[in-house]
Amino acid sequence: MSKGRTILTDKRFELTLQRLAHELIENYGDFENTCIIGVQEKGVILAERIHKLIVETTKYEHLQLGKLDITFYRDDFRTRVEPLRASSTEIDFLIEGKRVILVDDVLYTGRTIQSALAALQDFGRPDQVELLCMVDRRFNRHLPIQADYIGIRVDAVDEAYVKVEWKGYEDRDRILLFAAK
Amino acid sequence: MAETKELSSKHILGIKNLKPEDLHLIFKTAKNFKEVINRPIKKVPSLRDVTIANLFFENSTRTRISFELAEKRLSADVVNFSAGSSSVKKGETLLDTVNNILSMKVDMVVMRHPAPGACAFLAQNIEANIINAGDGTHEHPTQALLDAYSMMEVIPQLKGKNVLICGDIKHSRVALSNIFCLTKLGANVKVCGPPTLIPKYISKLGVSVEYNMRKALEWADIANVLRIQLERQDIRYIPSLREYAQYYGIDKTLLNSLNKPVVIMHPGPINRGVEISSDVADSDQSIILQQVENGVAVRMAVLYLLAAKRK
The missing domain is CATH 3.40.50.1370 (Aspartate/ornithine carbamoyltransferase)
Incomplete structure (x- = not known):
């Protein structure tokens, strides 16, 4: 892999997370009947961070957090060169009639989110679903899917690769842009 | 031990020719499927483009229902066959029977047969993935x-x-x-x-x-x-x-x-x-009853991992 360029440093990263959490607080009020669902694996880290910020700010402990693995819902698992490995799904509540905030780290082609929406249906019929992502690569979409809350927009060619690094998993929080994978 | 993302074999004929890392991959995947079958909606769309034939040349209750449930919970299309009600009684050979079924575009075959080695014989002669559901006194x-x-x-x-x-x-x-x-x-x-x-x-x-x-x-x-x-x-x-x-x-x-x-x-x-x-x-x-429940999850894992390997 070529050497990456940092496009979001740790200081700005934290500010962006704060902004996303506050946007949700502004729109969801008391978070009644609301849950946050992170898409495995990196989306879960983002979901946990956002959830923690919201609970710290609002003290709304009832805001539920779930983890969703979409491996079994992917439409490309038999055509990929690299085999996929499943992670765990941990949603111990029904989402029937709930407001769902779906969270993923990078929104790229939109296929992951398409699979996630299909997977969500197996846990009930949500009242509404909104999408939050840290990075929106807005010119690389294959499907008509858009995010409602966006950390940073990255306009890059198809060959480029965006990597979000998380404190606790890597050295520090930051977002890197690589010319090629 | 080296972790693997893919099974080393195209068929599951016996445990003898699987590697320890294959076993661990199957167990890990089965754990994910156990979570799926305990959901309110116990179904995932993974194998919606796969057709599976269950060929039972010998009696079975548990294994057969378990495989069929596993296949249906993965959204595969399933055809069932039992020796009692088929042309086997009319003198057709095993290979002819299976080839006839395969020409109807079947991707995987789950077979139980009284003869040891029947599944290995099929694997040498046909294209589909074979899963041994018991061959005589050999393996299950x-x-x-x-x-x-x-x-x-x-x-x-x-x-x-x-x-x-x-x-x-x-x-x-x-x-x-x-x-x-x-x-x-x-x-x-x-x-x-x-x-x-x-x-x-x-x-x-x-x-x-x-x-x-x-x-x-x-x-x-x-x-x-x-x-x-x-x-x-x-x-x-x-x-x-x-x-x-x-x-x-x-x-x-x-x-x-x-x-x-x-x-x-x-x-x-x-x-x-x-x-x-x-x-x-x-x-x-x-x-004993946990074994039966786990049977569906483990079979879902085996079917899923074989399908992932096909292309």
């Missing part, structure tokens, strides 16, 4: 996988643990697959049964032999109890089932007299009062 790989998975739910690390397999070892494909599977996972395996029902060279497989049931149970952490397979016995190996029950039957009195609890397993069908008494089969020590 998915049963061994679900047995090991169920054991690991109780005792997560089987390495160094003592597992006893008792009963009709000679005629049991479950015993052979269990032996291959458990030794690959590093467990100590002992077999116990009447001398006539224990193959002469079984120790070559890395297992020890005990003829006294009490001594064997005192050694064991887990006991997998097998049925006497009268239908496969061409001569009399034991004087009577009553005598077998007296010497090798496991009842509550025997278990209570041991100095430690032993996990009791049985692949079914149970002959209550012969190899195992009702109070043991239905006790807290027994994980």
